[in-house]
Amino acid sequence: MSKILILPGDGIGIEIVAQAVKVIDSLNRNHAMEMTLVNGLLGGAAYDETGSPFPDETIRIAKECDSILLGAVGGPKWESLERSLRPERGLLGIRSELELFSNLRPAILYPQLASASSLKNEIVSGLDLMIVRELVGGIYFGEPRGVEIKNGERFGVNSATYYESEIARIGHSAFQIAQKRNGRVCSVDKANVLEVSELWRDVMEEVSKEYSDVKLSHLYVDNAAMQLVRDPKQFDVMVTSNLFGDVLSDCAAMLTGSIGMLPSASLDKNNFGMYEPIHGSAPDIAGKDIANPLATILSVSMMLRYSLNQAELAEKIDSAVSDVLDQGYRTKDIAGDSQKVVGTEEMGDLVVKALES
Structure with missing residues (x-):
């Protein structure tokens, strides 16, 4: 029961x-x-x-x-x-x-809806990818945050923060899902400009050593967004932070023809x-x-x-x-x-x- x-x-x-x-x-x-x-x-x-x-x-x-x-x-x-x-x-x-x-957002294109996708059929036909989004950390929860008066004008701040343990556990989630799929994880970050993303990438590399049957790759988030609309079938599992996952999963949703077709799980x-x-x-x-x-x-x-x-x-x-x-x-x-x-x-x-x- x-x-x-x-x-x-x-x-x-x-x-x-x-x-x-x-x-x-x-x-x-x-x-x-x-x-x-x-x-x-x-x-x-x-x-x-x-x-x-x-x-x-x-x-x-x-x-x-x-x-x-x-x-x-x-x-x-x-x-x-x-x-x-x-x-x-x-x-x-x-x-x-x-x-x-751990937020699981599948992007699956039902063949009956191929014509409803905004992309050409040959690009999206057979699409089946999983976005694994970290859901309780990152910039949506980080401190300090708020709007205050600073130097005589309004000043807004939000903080993108992650402990390595938070990154590791979402990494394990993504790798374990990939083991049940096609054995590929693409980690999405912005490590070229964000220190928190540098840590993200380092921890993902460390976690990957425990999963010899899964291949890890990395993309910057701007390139990942471009690749989603250029060649989405190259991806198996994508794992990323709260903010990036929020944006990319909605982008992936439209590849399937309608945001009204896609479920999610938060575990x-x-x-x-x-x-x-x-x-x-x-x-x-x-x-x-x-x-x-x-x-x-x-x-x-x-x-x-x-x-x-x-x-x-x-x-x-x-x-x-x-x-x-x-x-x-x-x-x-x-x-x-x-x-x-x-x-x-x-x-x-x-x-x-x-x-x-």
Whole structure:
């Protein structure tokens, strides 16, 4: 029996998580998974109800669960709040509190969506890469930070900081994933100008000595961004810092045709994980039944694979999504001229039907 914390969050998070829950319910009915779902609050919804984007009750429940499924947080409604109360602080807070340091962001192009990619088919066809992003360190958490008056004008500062132990553990995560894939890790940094990146590169080299079956290479982040759009299939696993990983993973997402197709996992050292689509809360389309729920459904697949040790059921979900795409069904964001456009709820129902057929 597994206990899963459901955090719908804000915007389209409520709609897309509801479709993923349908998939979980189907697995419970048909595969005796006995996954117990517990609902919680995070982000703007949590602030509205409790005055905090990351309530104590949420972290208490999270520590009692086996994994977490998250929708999305944020929206213009809360932008006027002081920074510590904004929805995004809840997301950063839960990652930090639970030490979810390893963020896995796959970029996989379903063959049915090759025409939706912004790149030529021959460049992206067969794309399957994994970006491993360090998630609880770096410039998003480093001190000192803030805005102050200095020399008579406003002065802003953020600090990119890493201990070698933080770099080593994300390195081990990336190398171990590469061992299960094609045995190649590309570490991305900016060691030519940043001292913290010099340390990053040194530690990655040290960690690589423990993995003789994995080949390590290095790229500066600007070159890595260029290579992602020039020849993305050259990569197997990319490992990088929090900031660089944030940017590169969204870049890689668009190679696949839509950011609405890509799940993610954030893991601790014991593979406890929080699973979420990589897109945002999209408040402009919330409540309109047009959001793509497939990334959230595929996040359930990742949860089964990485935290619940149910790889076979994960494959069933992946196959169900592929079957629905084969049938020509698309949400608006991935639809071409000849495809059948369906809404959020219908797409969820179609995946469940394929899963149970």
